[in-house]
Amino acid sequence: MSAAPDHSPTFSRLSLTDRLSLAAPYLLVPVLVVIGFLAIGAPSSWLTLTVSGLAMGMMIFIMASGLTLVFGLMDVINFGHGAFISLGAFMGVSVLFWLSAWTDAPSLVLNVAAVLLAILAAMVFTGVIGWAFERVIVRPVYGSHLKQILVTVGGLIVLEQAIHVIWGAEEIYLNRPEALRGSITFGASALERYRILAVVVGLAIFVAMRLVLRRTKIGLIVRAGVQNGEMVEALGYRLKLVFIGVFIAGSALAGLGGVMWALYEQVITAGMGENMMILIFIVVIIGGLGSIEGAFIGALLVGLLQNYVAFLEPKVALISNIGLMTAILLWRPQGMMPVVKAK
Amino acid sequence: MLVNLISGDRPRSTILTILLLVVLVCLALAPFLFPGVRPLDTAARICVFILLVASYDLLLGYTGIVSFAHTMFFGFGAYGVALASIHMERGWDALLVGTLAGALAAAVVAFVIGLFSLRVRAIFFAMITLAVASAVAVLVSQLFQLTGGEDGLTYQIPRELTPAFRLGEVFGVRINGRILNYYLVFFTCLALFLVLLRIVNSPFGTVLEAIRENDFRAEAIGYRVVAYRTAASCLSAAMAAFAGSLYAIWLRYVGPDTTLSFEIMLDVLLMVVIGGMGTMYGAVLGAVIFVLAQNYLQTLMGAGAGLTQGLPLIPQLLDPNRWLMWLGILFVLSVYFFPTGIVGRLRTGK
Numbered sequence: 001m002s003a004a005p006d007h008s009p010t011f012s013r014l015s016l017t018d019r020l021s022l023a024a025p026y027l028l029v030p031v032l033v034v035i036g037f038l039a040i041g042a043p044s045s046w047l048t049l050t051v052s053g054l055a056m057g058m059m060i061f062i063m064a065s066g067l068t069l070v071f072g073l074m075d076v077i078n079f080g081h082g083a084f085i086s087l088g089a090f091m092g093v094s095v096l097f098w099l100s101a102w103t104d105a106p107s108l109v110l111n112v113a114a115v116l117l118a119i120l121a122a123m124v125f126t127g128v129i130g131w132a133f134e135r136v137i138v139r140p141v142y143g144s145h146l147k148q149i150l151v152t153v154g155g156l157i158v159l160e161q162a163i164h165v166i167w168g169a170e171e172i173y174l175n176r177p178e179a180l181r182g183s184i185t186f187g188a189s190a191l192e193r194y195r196i197l198a199v200v201v202g203l204a205i206f207v208a209m210r211l212v213l214r215r216t217k218i219g220l221i222v223r224a225g226v227q228n229g230e231m232v233e234a235l236g237y238r239l240k241l242v243f244i245g246v247f248i249a250g251s252a253l254a255g256l257g258g259v260m261w262a263l264y265e266q267v268i269t270a271g272m273g274e275n276m277m278i279l280i281f282i283v284v285i286i287g288g289l290g291s292i293e294g295a296f297i298g299a300l301l302v303g304l305l306q307n308y309v310a311f312l313e314p315k316v317a318l319i320s321n322i323g324l325m326t327a328i329l330l331w332r333p334q335g336m337m338p339v340v341k342a343k
Numbered sequence: 344m345l346v347n348l349i350s351g352d353r354p355r356s357t358i359l360t361i362l363l364l365v366v367l368v369c370l371a372l373a374p375f376l377f378p379g380v381r382p383l384d385t386a387a388r389i390c391v392f393i394l395l396v397a398s399y400d401l402l403l404g405y406t407g408i409v410s411f412a413h414t415m416f417f418g419f420g421a422y423g424v425a426l427a428s429i430h431m432e433r434g435w436d437a438l439l440v441g442t443l444a445g446a447l448a449a450a451v452v453a454f455v456i457g458l459f460s461l462r463v464r465a466i467f468f469a470m471i472t473l474a475v476a477s478a479v480a481v482l483v484s485q486l487f488q489l490t491g492g493e494d495g496l497t498y499q500i501p502r503e504l505t506p507a508f509r510l511g512e513v514f515g516v517r518i519n520g521r522i523l524n525y526y527l528v529f530f531t532c533l534a535l536f537l538v539l540l541r542i543v544n545s546p547f548g549t550v551l552e553a554i555r556e557n558d559f560r561a562e563a564i565g566y567r568v569v570a571y572r573t574a575a576s577c578l579s580a581a582m583a584a585f586a587g588s589l590y591a592i593w594l595r596y597v598g599p600d601t602t603l604s605f606e607i608m609l610d611v612l613l614m615v616v617i618g619g620m621g622t623m624y625g626a627v628l629g630a631v632i633f634v635l636a637q638n639y640l641q642t643l644m645g646a647g648a649g650l651t652q653g654l655p656l657i658p659q660l661l662d663p664n665r666w667l668m669w670l671g672i673l674f675v676l677s678v679y680f681f682p683t684g685i686v687g688r689l690r691t692g693k
Contacts, residue, residue, distance in 0.1 A: 077466055140679055145466050147678055149409045150616060154675035157609060161668030165660060274605070278477045281470040318485060322478045325471070329459050 025293075025336040029300050036308040044188035049307045055195035057303025058202020059264065063257035064280045064287075064295045065209060066250020072226035072290020072339050074243045076138055077145060080152040081254055081280070082273030083159035084126045084133075088255025089262035089272060090167050092122035093174050103177040111177035115263070122259045123252040129159075130251025134244055156274065163270040171269040174262065198260055205253070206296055213292065222246060226290050226339050282321050286328040288335030297336060298328075348537060350544040354624055356689040363624060366631055370529060374522045375514055381638075387525055389634045390532040391590045396614045397539050397626035398582030403612075404620035405543050406575040407555030408461070411608055412472035415479050416453065416580040418602040420445035420587025422483070422490060425597040428498040435501050442588040446581040453580035457573035468576075480603045495598020500524075504592065528589045535585055540623050542578065551575055552621075609667075610637075613674050619684025628685050633670075641666050 014022075033050060040046045067081045095118040096103055102114040137155045141147040175181075176194055183190040213219035225232045225239050233239050254273075261276065262268045283302055287294025305324055310317040328336060346353065354360045369376060373386035399413050423445025424438055431437040456475060460467040483490045490496065502508050504527065508520030516522075542548055553561045554568050562568045591597050601607075610633060618629020641663040648661040660668075681688055 077469070079469075137675065146403075146407055146409060147682070149466075149469050150612070150678050151675055153609070153612065154671050154678065157671030158668055158675065161665055161671060165662075165665060165668070169664060275477075278474050282474050285467060285470055285474075315485065318481045319478050322475060325474065326459065333462060 025297050028336075029297060029304070032301060032304050032308075036304065039308065039312060045311065047186065047189040048191060049311055050304065051191050051199065052195050053304035053307035054300065055198035055202070055264070055303070056307065057300035058199050058206075059257055059260050060276070060279055060283055060303060061202055061296050061299035062205055062260065063254050063276060064283045064299055065205075065292055066246075066253045067280060068284045068287065068290055068292065068295045069222070069226075069246050070243075070250050071284070073222060073229070073239075073246055074142070075145075076142065076247075077148050078138065078152050079149055079277070080133060080137065080155040080159065081250075082275075082277035083156045083163075084130060084251045084254035085258035085261065085273035085276050086163055086268070086270050087129060087159065087273075088122040088126045088258030089268045090163055090172075090258075090270075091125040091255070092118040092259030093172060093262055093268055094167075095121045096174060096177075103175075106178050108179045111179040114177060115180070115259075119256055119259050122255040126255030126258070127248045127252035130248050130254075131244065133159075133251070134247045138247075160270045160274065167270075169270075171267055173267050176263055176266065180263070194263060198264065201260065205256075206292075209292060218242070218245075279321065282325050284335075286325050286335055288332075288338035290339035291335070291337040294335060294337035294339075350537075350541045352540055352544050352623070356686075359624060359686060359689045362689075363627060366627055373529075374525060375516050378516055383521070383525055385634060385638050387528050387593045388590075389631055390528050391586050391593065392611075392614065392630040392634055393627050394532045394535050394539075394589070395583055395586040396611055396618070396630045397536055397623050398579045398586065399611050400615050400620065400623060400626050401539060401543060401551075401579040401582070402576060403615055404622065404625070405548060405555060406551045406572055407558075408572060408576070409469040410472045410576065410579075411469060411605075412453075412456065412476040412479075413579070413583050413611055414603055414605070414608045415472075415476040416449040416583035417587040417590070417607070418479070418483070418597075418599075419449040419452070419580075420584030420589075421591035421597040421602040422496075422587075423448065423584070424588045424591040425496045425498050426489075428500060429496065433499045433501065438500065438588075438592060441591075442585065445588055446584040449580040449584035450577045453577045454573060457569075457576050461569055461572045461576070476603075476608070477605070480599060480605075483603060484599055491598070493599060495596055495601070497596045500592055500595055505595075524593060528593050531585070531589055535582060536623070536627075539582060543623060547571075547574075555621075606667075613670055615684075616674055617677055617684055619686030619688075620682070622684075622686045625684045625686040632685075636666075636670075 036050065037043070037046050040049065063081075063085055067078060070076055070078055096114060099114040099117065102110040105111070133155060137151055138148065141151050180194045180197065183192045184196070185191075211219075213223055221232060221237050221239075221242055225237075225242060229239055257276075258273065261272065265272075279302060283295055283298040285298075286301070287296070287298035301324060302321055305320050306317055309320040332338075354363055370386055370390060374383060377383070377386070395413070395417055399410075402408055402410055402413070420442065423443075424441035427437045427441030427444065431440065452475075456468070456471060460471040484493050486492075487494075503520055504524040505520045508523070510518040510523075512518065543551070550561065550566050550571055553564075553566070554571055558568050561571075587602055590602065594601065614629035614633045615626065616629075617632065618627070619625025644661050644666055645663040648658045648663070651657045651661060677684065683691075
């Protein structure tokens with residue numbers, strides 16, 4: 001009988017290349033910002049573009065985060081996510097119209113209160129619809145991607161048409177509240193107030209989400225559920241319940257994103273969510289399915305790149321996102337930080 | 344002979360056989376049975392959509408992968424014919440060159456998308472095709488010097504296919520180029536449909552079904568799943584491009600709304616699911632029912648909305664523009680309760 005082969009496990013520090021490959025996704029955003037600076041040349045326009053790129057990225061992240069978590073946790077792909085964006089936008093805008101006395105008043109407190117109320121209404125509304133959507137549409141098709149895609153696309157159609165029925169088929173134009181109009185001049189560059197607010201809100205959401213996921217028990221269960229759901233259930237946690245919570249939270253975030261996007265574009269249509277879904281899918285794919293950090297970085301990359309390219313070469317901007325996605329998938333076929341193992 | 348022609352894939356249900364025969368006869372004799380411009384237009388649309396939906400079924404029903412770029416390939420064929428007709432001399436060779444170029448471009452693009460997405464996981468494919476298709480739709484509307492933008496392109500097709508070309512009368516119906524054009528569409532669609540039937544009933548088609556049922560096991564038996572999925576997606580893209588070319592020849596117009604829009608993609612999805620996934624005959628029934636509903640149901644709904652004018656909400660729900668909502672509900676219900684569609688129900692219900 002031959003002796004067992006020599007086996008002496010050692011713990012060694014990660015080599016520099018390993019650490020670099022772990023950190024690489026985080027480095028992409030600063031690298032892109034620097035490249036943008038070099039390509040644009042003029043610091044003032046660069047600053048304006050960077051802020052608007054960041055604002056756009058943050059809003060996309062808010063909408064994408066729910067989708068990627070839902071996928072990571074329950075392996076459910078929700079093509080109807082876009083409908084929640086539209087629903088949130090319509091609900092929020094309705095509230096803003098209803099509070100038009102507050103939004104037109106030149107008082108910061110009243111303006112912010114109106115926007116907060118609109119956001120709250122939109123989030124509660126989309127959260128409730130999300131709960132119903134999960135119950136009625138998604139629940140019966142767990143485990144089958146094909147049916148999930150079909151059924152949620154069906155749900156998207158029905159919800160969009162329902163918006164037409166309730167709010168009419170015309171697009172709705174709106175004005176931002178008094179205090180959020182205009183821009184601040186910083187050096188030679190003009191920064192729109194609303195974009196700065198969007199960046200702040202997006203950062204706050206990201207930080208809050210990270211805190212919940214990293215520091216709380218429920219976050220621990222969610223992360224563990226993404227990594228290995230069966231094991232978490234074997235330990236006695238009702239993952240289905242957690243999942244419903246995540247689905248509702250994701251829908252509510254989509255609603256929040258919808259209100260913010262509506263205030264950004266100042267026009268809403270029933271199809272706006274559907275159009276956003278394309279960017280959201282790109283973000284979720286390049287970030288890696290199931291990864292919040294990946295979605296965050298991906299969203300910032302998409303937002304920044306789109307703004308830079310639109311400034312430098314307007315025609316190319318249309319396909320810049322596809323180019324970005326292709327490049328990232330060539331580099332990492334699973335996306336930058338995949339959490340869910342390939343199935 | 345007849346069984347050979349349909350590759351041994353019998354309808355396996357008396358009602359289904361009768362329905363298919365009725366559809367075949369009605370489409371074959373459409374110019375004589377339903378004279379007039381609009382019925383002929385509907386019949387041609389049904390032919391084209393049967394081919395388009397059947398090619399999509401090859402992907403969705405047989406291989407089990409969802410693509411949202413199918414109308415993009417449809418558009419490739421249509422724009423291929425349009426661009427060739429504009430830039431070449433008016434004639435048959437322009438149609439041929441445009442058709443082949445469109446199909447080739449569709450197959451190549453499908454191959455590239457497949458390389459990126461099918462390699463990792465099939466679900467990527469759905470998302471990436473959606474992104475690519477929307478990018479192409481935006482590009483087409485932006486590059487208006489080449490594609491005519493939102494207005495689309497009109498062009499000339501050989502004179503033999505236009506209403507100006509007259510041949511005489513048969514059974515009291517004037518035979519003109521329009522009817523010849525219809526028969527070009529009809530017979531090409533029929534032939535390509537039979538080719539698709541041949542493909543899905545070949546050993547290749549059987550492997551596709553094995554992949555749909557259990558890709559892991561198919562790989563374990565020794566079939567390269569990625570290669571088969573990519574091949575299926577290229578084939579179905581090329582077929583969709585052919586359908587697009589025929590549609591462009593029939594309409595003598597291409598534009599984003601008629602060939603590229605996401606609405607058409609949803610229509611195709613609805614047709615496949617309602618007709619029955621995983622059977623080519625489902626495509627036939629789905630397309631026929633859907634196109635007829637599209638053309639005539641809206642009129643009915645308009646009447647319903649008019650009747651219920653005084654009631655709250657109901658007129659809005661019955662508004663002809665909201666017909667997609669009812670189809671969406673029907674779609675969701677049919678995925679739950681009749682995942683095999685009409686054809687599946689007919690086959691089990693005997």
